Amino acid sequence: MKMVNINYNTAHRIVDKNADLFWNGWTISEWKKNPEGYFKTNGSFKNNSWGIKKDFLMNEDGTWDVPAKYMAR
Numbered sequence: 001m002k003m004v005n006i007n008y009n010t011a012h013r014i015v016d017k018n019a020d021l022f023w024n025g026w027t028i029s030e031w032k033k034n035p036e037g038y039f040k041t042n043g044s045f046k047n048n049s050w051g052i053k054k055d056f057l058m059n060e061d062g063t064w065d066v067p068a069k070y071m072a073r
Helices: 008-017 035-039
Strands: 003-006 021-024 027-033 043-046 049-056 064-067
Touching (some): 008 027
Antiparallel strands (some): 021 027
């Protein structure tokens, strides 16, 4: 998966434009509906459904590495 490095302002724009992303403190989280999430360690219950969650932690320099697919949206 190709990743891109983004700053604070870009991160906010990307999270605002993508329903699969949300803020969890300073972490950008991606959540995709998947009933198998009930059985997975990275499973998460959100909006009355199970899904798979992936976290993108903030780097030491205050940026985030996120999948490039979110830059095109």
